Amino acid sequence: xxxxxxxxxxxxxxxxxxxxxxxxxxxxxxxxxxxxxxxxxxxxxxxxxxxxxxxxxxxxxxxxxxxxxxxxxxxxxxxxxxxxxxxxxxxxxxxxxxxxxxxxxxxxxxxxxxxxxxxxxxxxxxxxxxxxxxxxxxxxxxxxxxxxxxxxxxxxxxxxxxxxxxxxxxxxxxxxxxxxxxxxxxxxxxxxxxxxxxxxxxxxxxxxxxxxxxxxxxxxxxxxxxxxxxxxxxxxxxxxxxxxxxxxxxxxxxxxxxxxxxxxxxxxxxxxxxxxxxxxxxxxxxxxxxxxxx
Ligand code: G1P
Numbered sequence: 001x002x003x004x005x006x007x008x009x010x011x012x013x014x015x016x017x018x019x020x021x022x023x024x025x026x027x028x029x030x031x032x033x034x035x036x037x038x039x040x041x042x043x044x045x046x047x048x049x050x051x052x053x054x055x056x057x058x059x060x061x062x063x064x065x066x067x068x069x070x071x072x073x074x075x076x077x078x079x080x081x082x083x084x085x086x087x088x089x090x091x092x093x094x095x096x097x098x099x100x101x102x103x104x105x106x107x108x109x110x111x112x113x114x115x116x117x118x119x120x121x122x123x124x125x126x127x128x129x130x131x132x133x134x135x136x137x138x139x140x141x142x143x144x145x146x147x148x149x150x151x152x153x154x155x156x157x158x159x160x161x162x163x164x165x166x167x168x169x170x171x172x173x174x175x176x177x178x179x180x181x182x183x184x185x186x187x188x189x190x191x192x193x194x195x196x197x198x199x200x201x202x203x204x205x206x207x208x209x210x211x212x213x214x215x216x217x218x219x220x221x222x223x224x225x226x227x228x229x230x231x232x233x234x235x236x237x238x239x240x241x242x243x244x245x246x247x248x249x250x251x252x253x254x255x256x257x258x259x260x261x262x263x264x265x266x267x268x269x270x271x272x273x274x275x276x277x278x279x280x281x282x283x284x285x286x287x288x289x290x291x292x293x294x
Contacts, residue, residue, distance in 0.1 A: 002127070002151060002152065002155035002156075003126065003127055004050075004127075005049075005050070005051070005126075005127045005128060005129055005148065005151065005210055006050075006051065006052045006053055006126065007051065007052070007053040007054075007055060007122075007123055007126060007128045007129070008046040008051040008053070008054055008055065008128065008129040008130070008131055008144075009055045009057065009116060009119045009123065009128055009129070009130045009131070010029075010039065010042055010043070010046075010054065010055065010056050010057070010131055010133055011057045011106070011112060011115040011116060011130075011132060012027060012029045012039060012056050012057060012058050012059075012062055012065055012133060013057055013058055013059030013062065013105070013106040013109065013115055014028065014059075014109070014134075015059075015109065016028030018258060018259065018260070019031065019260070019263075025061065026061075026064070027039075027061060027062045027064060027065055028134070028258075029062075029065060029133045029134075030064055030065065030068065031257070031263065033136060033255075033257065033263070033266045033267050033270050034267060034270045034271050034274065034277065037068065038133045038134065038136060038257055039065060039068070039133045040068070040094060041133070041136055042131045042132075042133040042136075043069075043094075043096065044094075044142075045131065045137065045142040045143065045144050045145075046129060046131055046144055047096075048141060048142045048144070048145050049129065049141075049142060049144035049145040049147075049148050050145075050148065051129060051144075052100060053100050053101075053102065054069070054096050054100060054101045054102070055101075055102045055103075055104070055119050055122050055123065055128075056069075056101065056102070056103050056104075057104055057105070057106050057115045057116070057118050057119050058103055058104070058105055058106070059105060059106050059107075059109070065103075066101075066103055069095060069096060069101050070095075071095070072091075075091075076088060076091070076092075079091075102122045104118055104119060104121075104122060105118070106118045110224075110229060110230050111224070111225075111227070111229025111230040111231055111232075112132075112229070112230075112231065112232045113219050113222050113229070113230035113231050113232040113233075113234065113235055114219070114229075114230040116130060116211075116215075116216075116219060116232055117216060117219035117220060117222075117230075120213075120216040120219075123213060123216075124213070125213050126213055127151075127210060127211065127212050127213065128210075128211055128213070129144055129147075129208070129209065129210050129211075130208070130209040130210075130211055130232075131144065131207065131208055131209075132207035132208070134207065134256065134257050134258035135206055135207030135208070135254060135255070135256060135257070135258075136254070136255040136257050136262075136266050137206075137208070137250070137252050137253070137254050137255075138252050138253045138254075138255075138269070138270075139250055139251055139252020139253070140251075140252070142252075143160050143206070143208050143248075143250045143252060144160075144208055144210075146160075146183070146248055146250050146251065146252075147159075147160055147208060147210055147248050147250070148210070149183070150183060150184035150246050150248045151210050151246075153184060154184055154244065154246045155244065156212065156243050156244030156245060156246060157209070157210060157211050157212055157215075157236070157239065157243060157244065157245045157246070158184075158209070158210040158245075158246045158247075158248060159175065159187060159205055159206075159208070159209050159210075159236075159245060159246070159247055159248070160205075160206040160207070160208040160209070160247075160248050160249075160250050161175055161177075161203040161204060161205060161206055161247045161248065161249055161250075162203065162204060162206050162249065162250065162254055163202050163203060163204075163249075164202060164204050165202075166196055166202060167196075168204075169194065169196055169199045169202060169204065170193055170194060170195060170196055170199070171193065172193065172204035172205060173190060173191070173192045173193070173204065173205035173231075173232075173233040174190065174191055174192075174194055174199045174200055174201060174202075174203065174204055174205070175187045175189065175190045175200065175201060175203050175204075175205060175247055176188045176189035176190065176200035176201055177201055177203055177247060182248070182249035182251075183248060183249075184246050184247070184248055185246065185247050185249075186244070186245070186246065186247070187240070187245040187246065187247045189237070189240070190205070190233055190236060190237050190240070190245075191233065191237070192225055192226045192231045192232075192233035192234060193226040193227065203247065203249070205233065206250070206254060208250075209232075211236075212239070212243055214239060214242070214243065215235055215236065215239055218235040218238050218239055219232075219235045222234055222235045253269070255269070
């Protein structure tokens with residue numbers, strides 16, 4: 001039986017240059033989709049999948065992420081005094097339990113592979129989940145939970161993938177697919193940010209992974225790859241010589257909130273799903289007479 005995945009790593013050290021000036025003093029992971037920060041969605045997804053320990057690889061200017069996952073007594077007392085019990089309960093529900101978060105720093109922006117490697121001592125010799133909080137997923141169950149099901153069946157490493165139009169392929173890691181169902185098929189190759197004509201498929205790596213700890217020793221010596229960065233995909237490609245990689249073409253919808261379009265679209269979709277927001281939001285949208293502009 002495969003060893004249970006209890007730990008998830010969240011790389012949150014990125015500078016967020018695509019969202020300047022919003023991200024000059026505020027981490028991009030704290031940008032909100034409706035009223036929840038992106039990082040909270042990723043933590044919720046991990047929790048749903050049974051994750052117990054949450055490891056954040058942070059950097060300078062990211063202190064508020066740590067504060068976000070802490071108690072805030074002044075605020076809680078105020079909510080209590082005002083009888084806002086539901087808001088209080090929800091705030092508490094969002095928190096991982098005491099002692100179940102760890103924070104480490106990526107001291108230099110050397111790439112995703114390097115960020116993951118920075119978590120090695122905390123993760124230890126255990127399989128772990130990796131969630132890139134820029135990518136927001138709406139799925140039932142969540143994407144990581146779908147991947148856990150494939151992991152229980154096949155073990156090894158599991159990567160969530162999705163199809164994208166050809167024009168977007170070169171912005172992502174891309175996999176080659178072997179035979180098998182969408183819920184779990186062999187990955188036979190992968191490449192980071194290939195030229196469109198060199199991509200092995202239109203299936204991209206979606207930002208959710210279950211990985212084995214042997215990856216860390218490969219990352220330690222990983223030369224720089226695409227964009228001059230230490231790439232996770234390159235180390236995974238090497239690990240593939242010795243270990244199984246399974247792809248899961250997940251059921252659900254994704255929003256690349258690292259891009260403005262993806263982020264804005266997510267806000268609209270999530271707002272329209274909320275019973276407390278939808279009626280008022282739809283009323284205001286109608287007033288805008290958007291049809292002229294769409
Ligand atoms: C990273 C990964 C890439 C993956 C992407 C998903 O790229 O390196 O393989 O497809 O996340 O968002 P980045 O977005 O950091 O350039």
